[in-house]
Amino acid sequence: MWRDVGLRGYDAQRDGTGRPVAGLPNVAARSRNTARNVAFADYLVTTGLRLDEAAKLLLFETTTSVQEEVPVVGKGRVRRHYRVMNDLGLASLHQYKVGERADAIRRAQTAGRYENVKGRLDVVEILQSRSGQRVRLTDGRVLPVETIPARVRASLYLAKDQGIEPVWLWLKEDGSPLQIASWDKVFDTANDRVTAARTMLGSVSPTVKVTPHSLRFTFALFVLLAGIRAIDEHLGFDDASPFTVMNYVQAFDEVRDLLGHSSVETTKRVYLEPVKGLRRSSLLRGASVEQMWDSVSATNPLIGFHTS
Numbered sequence: 001m002w003r004d005v006g007l008r009g010y011d012a013q014r015d016g017t018g019r020p021v022a023g024l025p026n027v028a029a030r031s032r033n034t035a036r037n038v039a040f041a042d043y044l045v046t047t048g049l050r051l052d053e054a055a056k057l058l059l060f061e062t063t064t065s066v067q068e069e070v071p072v073v074g075k076g077r078v079r080r081h082y083r084v085m086n087d088l089g090l091a092s093l094h095q096y097k098v099g100e101r102a103d104a105i106r107r108a109q110t111a112g113r114y115e116n117v118k119g120r121l122d123v124v125e126i127l128q129s130r131s132g133q134r135v136r137l138t139d140g141r142v143l144p145v146e147t148i149p150a151r152v153r154a155s156l157y158l159a160k161d162q163g164i165e166p167v168w169l170w171l172k173e174d175g176s177p178l179q180i181a182s183w184d185k186v187f188d189t190a191n192d193r194v195t196a197a198r199t200m201l202g203s204v205s206p207t208v209k210v211t212p213h214s215l216r217f218t219f220a221l222f223v224l225l226a227g228i229r230a231i232d233e234h235l236g237f238d239d240a241s242p243f244t245v246m247n248y249v250q251a252f253d254e255v256r257d258l259l260g261h262s263s264v265e266t267t268k269r270v271y272l273e274p275v276k277g278l279r280r281s282s283l284l285r286g287a288s289v290e291q292m293w294d295s296v297s298a299t300n301p302l303i304g305f306h307t308s
Contacts, residue, residue: 002210005197006190007037012197020201029193036170036178037186039096044212046089047082048219048258050074051212055180056150057169059158060126060133062093071132073146074260082258085223101171108175109163121155123167135167150180187211214304217270220255221303224271225278227251243276 004010004022009029015021043062044054053074063070069081084090108114125136133145135156143152154177156167168177191208198206228251232238235247245252245268256267 002190002194002208003038003041006194006208006210007031007041007186008034009193012194012201014201020198020203033100033173033186035092035096035100037190039092040170040183040186041215042092043084043089044215045219046084046086048216048223049082050216050260051183052150052180053082054212055170055178055183056153058145058153058156058167059097059169060167061145062169063090066090071146072260077147078260078262079146080257080260082260085219101169104171104173104175105165106162107173109165113175114157114164114166117155117157119155120157121152122164123156123158154179183212208304210304216259218303220259220267221271221274223258224251224255224275227254228275245272 001012001020001022005012008022009026009031011023011026012020013023040054043049044051047054049072053072061070061072063082063084066085066087067083069083071079072082073079114120122138123135124138127134127136127142131144134142135145135148136142148156154166154168157164158167166175166177170178172178172182187210191210194208194210195206198208228248231248231251232241237247249264252264252267252271255261255271256264259267261267
């Protein structure tokens with residue numbers, strides 16, 4: 001609902017159970033850059049990337065299949081790998097690349113906007129190696145992709161048959177790179193739309209505050225719950241069985257690696273209590289994804305979206 005109402009501008013309604021859901025597209029909403037914004041949100045919630053990590057991605061730094069590992073340098077310049085855990089992230093990203101992004105580039109090329117970009121760095125070759133990707137520039141310099149600062153990344157352009165285009169993944173309508181700070185406004189606008197829609201539906205607590213970190217938190221909690229569910233099934237545990245953290249070391253370690261936490265203790269500090277509460281519920285074993293989502297979102301404020 002947050003994505004479709006907030007980013008796509010759909011109307012909101014209540015389903016047969018009274019649950020707020022997205023309704024039909026609303027042409028009066030005048031939503032802009034919907035494919036880009038939806039792709040960004042879907043990519044965050046299926047990868048767990050931080051805002052800074054996802055917002056500065058280059059075109060060739062995205063994964064092409066579920067579970068494919070892609071290197072990324074995160075907080076503290078720590079190198080790790082990330083994965084897309086669901087086809088949703090890939091499908092939305094592909095739609096953005098071949099649609100809205102390609103259209104913005106064609107308009108910019110036709111208008112000649114790229115010809116006089118100040119500080120433009122032209123890439124002549126993308127090199128692959130075991131140590132990671134590198135780009136060779138027209139002046140002969142070879143730069144390791146993972147360590148290129150955001151400012152320099154936004155200056156990289158690649159020559160193709162149709163002309164030059166930015167290597168920066170997320171573009172504005174004029175075809176120029178979207179700065180990282182601009183995502184705050186995208187999320188604020190979406191929150192305002194969803195809050196207004198929930199107010200009209202008479203929700204008891206209509207205010208919504210979803211941030212990029214909310215999507216990262218959601219990703220981590222669901223991956224952790226899936227791991228715990230699998231371990232419980234393997235060990236023959238049910239919701240009445242004692243919760244012993246040592247039984248779930250593998251699940252916590254996986255989430256630590258996916259999030260890029262320096263220590264598994266950080267992962268446990270944030271996610272242990274929400275997981276313990278949900279494990280005591282039959283939702284963890286017998287519920288659908290939608291039912292699990294309702295329970296998780298209603299009890300965890302870090303997700304920023306409540307179901308009432």
